[in-house]
Amino acid sequence: MDTGRNATAGVAEAQRRGRPRSEKARVAILEAAAELLLARGLSEVSMDAVAERAGVSKATIYRWWPTKETLALDALYSEWAAAAPSPRATGSLRGDLLSLLRPWARLAGSRPYGRVIAALITEAQTDPAFAQVYQSRFVEPRREQARGIFRRAAERGEIPPDTDIEVAIDMVYGPLYHRLLHGHAPLSERFVRAVVDTALGGLTGHGRNVQEN
């Protein structure tokens, strides 16, 4: 799936005229981009380098991805989507959150994704069009999952019905992104548990969740 042009093309669509897009080239570009991005970071990766490593011409890249950033987004997404499992419903808010956030943290910490994500966020600050794509591809899907989790918890009575769910989401994802981007401490499993427990029970301890998991 491309960030750039009309890459939708339903299955049943009649074959379009002209030479069809080279699937080989598409995959080679995304893989080359992903490897280079993780090895060197967005700003150190040139389109020329991607083209060379993918065995592809620069024009072919620009035909499908308008900017380096959109290519990076797609490249990262390919890796990320392939690796991330869909969380299952555990019956408790704590369990649901852990099953959502643990794979995310494990994935985020497994390779230098933070560097690439930081670069994408930086680009989103300046380019509104890119920001829109970044939001809808990377951010919203995960927030939507979290919204469902919190909504179901409210229905079960685990959290008050007037809870501001947007704030709640920021309370759990915020600290994770914080460590991912600032790198002042590891994105460990322990940290995920601590974040979830603190978000649920609070620091003062009166509502502290005692489950062990």
Add this chain to the structure above:
Amino acid sequence: MDTGRNATAGVAEAQRRGRPRSEKARVAILEAAAELLLARGLSEVSMDAVAERAGVSKATIYRWWPTKETLALDALYSEWAAAAPSPRATGSLRGDLLSLLRPWARLAGSRPYGRVIAALITEAQTDPAFAQVYQSRFVEPRREQARGIFRRAAERGEIPPDTDIEVAIDMVYGPLYHRLLHGHAPLSERFVRAVVDTALGGLTGHGRNVQEN
């Protein structure tokens, strides 16, 4: 204060030989950089542009700042340090946190600082030397303030003595940075209060803090 070379050290230092450094140039550079950074973002600002706007030669900039990023850091720091008031002790954890975070959020939201901070974080991902400077100049001072606040709260018995303070700091700063960088929702005063209250009392509501402020 420069990120780069001889940071001039003490007042009483003997006058060095040769023409002294031009204070006018130093200020002009920092101001030009700050304005351009906030207007266009780090990646869109060139050293040539800073030099031209400051009425200064490029060589002069490079003599004192080794990279564009260090210059940006200093330029941002000048603005930020001038504006941020030092928080006062209120006697309660909630009060202390609000007096620490509210000015931060107000400042961060007042101009497009997020764009510059995101760029600095991005650079820190790749350049370890810069990361070190960024941490010690921007991150640690504020974490140290927060550590003091939590430590005093533990002494007062407001939070358990075994609280992991590093996690606690991430629980309040994380959500703020999250909104600053992702921009999916405003960094409002209301949000700061919600973050503090949730961090203290938790989402489940059993320990919910009922103070009104």
Add this chain to the structure above:
Amino acid sequence: MDTGRNATAGVAEAQRRGRPRSEKARVAILEAAAELLLARGLSEVSMDAVAERAGVSKATIYRWWPTKETLALDALYSEWAAAAPSPRATGSLRGDLLSLLRPWARLAGSRPYGRVIAALITEAQTDPAFAQVYQSRFVEPRREQARGIFRRAAERGEIPPDTDIEVAIDMVYGPLYHRLLHGHAPLSERFVRAVVDTALGGLTGHGRNVQEN
């Protein structure tokens, strides 16, 4: 008639199998090329542009013309051959030359052909195969006409029998091409007459031809 491949050979040839060549496309390509060439010059005309204007695919052009230059040669030739009348025998060398050169000069000056011819000559300098085609299509026919004229003049005794006819041809065509390509002065009718008269009678005036025409 194409510069490139199977130049169709004889009329009576048996119809070849497969879809026959589209005459419509052939004409459209030549016309599009001629218009673009005269408007912009060879180097400013791209095959893509010709294809688009002719409503034809690039592959169709390349199937029949190996290079842009050969296409330009054919396009120019179509225009040129259609416009140039065949000179008639006047009975005198001066009359024959004028009847040969005047139409040439009028045509050459009528539209920016100089620009295209210069480009073809340039290409011929580098590509020997093209040079051969250019000579045989554009240069030799006209030189052959001129040879006949001078030969008959020698038979009539108008010029010495040992006259070097190749030099004689260069003496009349050279100055015309000179103005066409350098453009320092107009290719006027007056100039054609002056060239012929000077070539015949010389600058010193002793043999000056006094006919008026």
Add this chain to the structure above:
Amino acid sequence: MDTGRNATAGVAEAQRRGRPRSEKARVAILEAAAELLLARGLSEVSMDAVAERAGVSKATIYRWWPTKETLALDALYSEWAAAAPSPRATGSLRGDLLSLLRPWARLAGSRPYGRVIAALITEAQTDPAFAQVYQSRFVEPRREQARGIFRRAAERGEIPPDTDIEVAIDMVYGPLYHRLLHGHAPLSERFVRAVVDTALGGLTGHGRNVQEN
């Protein structure tokens, strides 16, 4: 002397501020360009290739020469100006013309200059600004020399005083350029003599110059 910017800079001019232009680079560029041009022709020479061979950056070339063509003009001019001797006055029109044209023909035939000159003429057809520079640098100086020769011949009575000198110049340079560019026959010494003699005496032979030289 450059075609591009303000390369005049009189001798006595006060040293301009900033790093002075690198004479070494200037010469290396012109020499690299000249060698490549003569070896491959203008269209086959890329700026990248010139930069690489000269050991110079592309930006440096573009700083001083706006286009490839202006660079080629300067490169050719350097070679040409260094080689061409100034003709001397012989006392006769024939002698003067031979002393002007023989070195020109020898030089033009010595290396594949025709290919480069053809390309420059081609460019001049399309780019009026370049045409102006080409005329004033390459064409006019030589025409001015020729004008002097014919003017003095008229004063001596060798040619009629009402001779159209512009036509006369085209009569001798035209055939030479014709052979240089069309390449249908060699630019030999014999040819130069034949052109001069025919231009002076005419083909009809009544005014034929009988000097031998």
Add this chain to the structure above:
DNA sequence: CGGTAATCGAGACGGTACGTCATGTCTTACA
């Protein structure tokens, strides 16, 4: 009338050069 074969349109592709721009260094003259 169905099969074979060359043509055509569309347009993606690898490759190469373009001319521009930014980085960081260097070389002058002047302060």
Add this chain to the structure above:
DNA sequence: TGTAAGACATGACGTACCGTCTCGATTACCG
């Protein structure tokens, strides 16, 4: 020694064109 001016090597940018290619669609013939 510091500074303004500005030339320099390096290298990436995004665009444009070239000539080739792979499709489906078309249009003749030939069996």
